[in-house]
Amino acid sequence: KAGVTQTPRYLIKTRGQQVTLSCSPISGHRSVSWYQQTPGQGLQFLFEYFSETQRNKGNFPGRFSGRQFSNSRSEMNVSTLELGDSALYLCASSLQTKDIQYFGAGTRLSVL
């Protein structure tokens, strides 16, 4: 059974650009959550989608957005990149609420 797949694995962007990250959950999982991991702030919740609906959102500026498609794949977008957006972005999927959340390998974003 394939795990959570995140693409791309690495990205280098410059300030002001925008970026789109992709996450394919485990087959059958309808819940997808996104987290940002940085050395200074640790792991912080970005947003969560369930059956194409955003169910929860973390305390991030509006430059961070996401969506989920009918096949449960999810994308997150960051517009007008700032240096502080450099981080490891992790996607997690689960079958139902309160189930184990399985994490993908992450996308490492570097903003120069």
Add this chain to the structure above:
Amino acid sequence: ELKVEQNPLFLSMQEGKNYTIYCNYSTTSDRLYWYRQDPGKSLESLFVLLSNGAVKQEGRLMASLDTKARLSTLHITAAVHDLSATYFCAVGMNYGGATNKLIFGTGTLLAVQP
């Protein structure tokens, strides 16, 4: 907002020794997770604890949950080098309906020395 505190932040252990990592959280929750992260890697699920008094064991690791004290522990028995990693606890949010939002602790960097 729910806060999760882990201690210690850094733990240097000798092989063969036992130790415990503590995870305290500030408000009621009905689920707690433990994850392991190796350098440059993603998070690997270790345990899910769903009820008061829950205890789960896998190899040299044992996790427990006391929901009344809002405390979970991860006990390491007879540590080996392969256990060196960062360990995170994460608490599930319990408000406003169903959600998978997790609040993570700061992580404990475990270094097992030969």
